[in-house]
Amino acid sequence: MLFKSTSGRLLSSYLRCRCGPSVTARSASSFEQVDEDVPPWQLPEEAEYELARDLLRIPGTSQQLFLIQPRIKIGPNRNYLTTPQLQLEENKTLVETLGWKIVDHIILPVSSYDSTHVFGRGNFEKLQEAVRSCRTSASAIFFGSNTLKKKQLAFYRETFGMPVFDRYRIVLEIFRAHAKTKEAKLQVALAELPYFRALLGGIGEVPGSSIQMAGSGSGQTRDLQRQIMRDREGKLRTALDKIRSNRAVLRRGRKKNEINSVAVVGYTNCGKTSLIKALTGDVTMKPENKLFATLDVTSHGGRLPNSVSVLYVDTIGFISDIPTSLIASFAAVLEEIGEADVLVHVRDVSHPDTKSQKETVLKQLRELALPEKLLNSMIEVCNKVDMLPEIEKSPEKVSAADNAIFTSATANTGLYSLRERIEAVLLGNTGLTEKQIRVPQGGAELSWLYREAHVHFLEADVTDSQFLVAHVTISPSSFARYIHQFRKIQVLTR
Ligand SMILES: Nc1nc2c(ncn2[C@@H]2O[C@H](COP(=O)(O)OP(=O)(O)OP(=O)(O)O)[C@@H](O)[C@H]2O)c(=O)[nH]1
Ligand SMILES: [Mg+2]
Secondary structure, three states: OHHHHHHHHHHHHHHHHHHHHHOOEOOHHHHHOOOOOOOOOOOOHHHHHHHHHHHOOOOOOOOEEEEEEEEOOOOOOOOOOOOHHHHHHHHHHHHHHOOOEEEEEEEEEOOOOOOOOOOOHHHHHHHHHHHHHOOOOOOEEEEOOOOOOHHHHHHHHHHHOOOEEEHHHHHHHHHHHHOOOHHHHHHHHHHHHHHHHHHHOOOOOOOOOOOOEOOOHHHHHHHHHHHHHHHHHHHHHHHHHHHHHHHHHHHHHHHHOOOEEEEEEEEOOOOHHHHHHHHHOOOOOOOOOOOOOOOOOEEEEEEOOOOOEEEEEEOOOEOOOOOHHHHHOOHHHHHHHHOOOEEEEEEEOOOOOHHHHHHHHHHHHHHOOOOHHHHHOOEEEEEOHHHOOHHHOOOOOOOOOOOOEEOEOOOOEOHHHHHHHHHHHHHHHHOOEEEEEEEEOOOHHHHHHHHHOEEEEEEEOOOOOOEEEEEEEEOHHHHHHHHHHOOOOEEEEO
């Protein structure tokens, strides 16, 4: 209740500023509640968010959910790689990640996602019966698939008289709960807007809310709601643009200094953070056994066998049955993945749904329109092999590419092979080459190479003790500069 009156007060404040005196409130009390400490021209970000939630009647507290798990029997939406039982398990994990509970569930065959009921008459009656029997324990309905249409949400809410969450909403709630940095919070807020906007039109009047205006009708209320969303989007984008331009500066610096990056992607909870931690020894990284533990794009320095330094980029996990636009709204992820030199796709091959998870990631990556070269050279990593029985540890058994690398991030196995593969792909994608260059002992050439290239090791030149042979990895542009500066060089291998 406190929640509602806060929102009512803030909306009133907002109305005064945006609409001037021509818009009046039906309920004088909502205006009387205006807190003069809140400047009418500026809503605090959190309050605006709460307002949006209030408009949609999305409860903020912990929920006891009745889960409806749809089962698609035929048609293009049927996923033959998974089962309703596995989808149900994942939905339970999503809910538990929030600290909420599933009190009961039902698996029902879908009649049509285009119809309001979604299920056929007989199944719908079964559903009504099941919800009725757990009426006292359930506080909300969780429709365990994708995004419900406005009319479907409204219908289910009215039929069962409780809030209804779809899968998109649950994932957004998790994002919100896990976002720690300012950038992540802003991106989550931005990701929510299309969802709110899509639903607003279907809501009209907000029963039980103080948000009702005299003579305005639902159309005007909706216009105002949309205006609030537009204003919020503008503010969020401006704030994000600032952060993004800082990131771009950092990336340009990295490119200038020829620091290569390796983007690590994969289904949520597959072990991306753990793998980067194992590859880099970065003890500050905190892998967690929960979905969407990572919501910030972070970079971690590591070295390849040829001693080339790279930055491993940790990213947000993918998940099935969610519009790709959700990930796409995390522009930082896209920018970092798109500009990476190597893409590593990590899989949890111990997961019963590993094949379907792989397809989800590949499909969503394709939708993100990443550079062809990056996608075609992507390295598949089959992680968590320590959890697999010996007999299952082969590419065919886990539907992996023949050249996939098998790792255990926690038992530190397969890491050297992975580094070697990253090195090979990096050389192929960037034009970096390995060379042996003859340099005078103690000369400027060697210092230059140490500064501008990656020197693996030096050996004595058997033909002349005044010289050394430097084994280096060098980019085409650095090599051109080296030739320009030290014209009398001798390159032994190319
Ligand atoms: N047994 C085993 N567990 C692993 C392995 N790699 C990761 N884990 C565990 O899997 C869980 C998830 O690991 P994370 O590294 O956080 O996974 P993630 O892909 O970064 O997850 P999100 O950021 O949530 O998408 C943690 O409990 C890890 O300890 C592995 O190779 N073997
Ligand atoms: Mg992670």
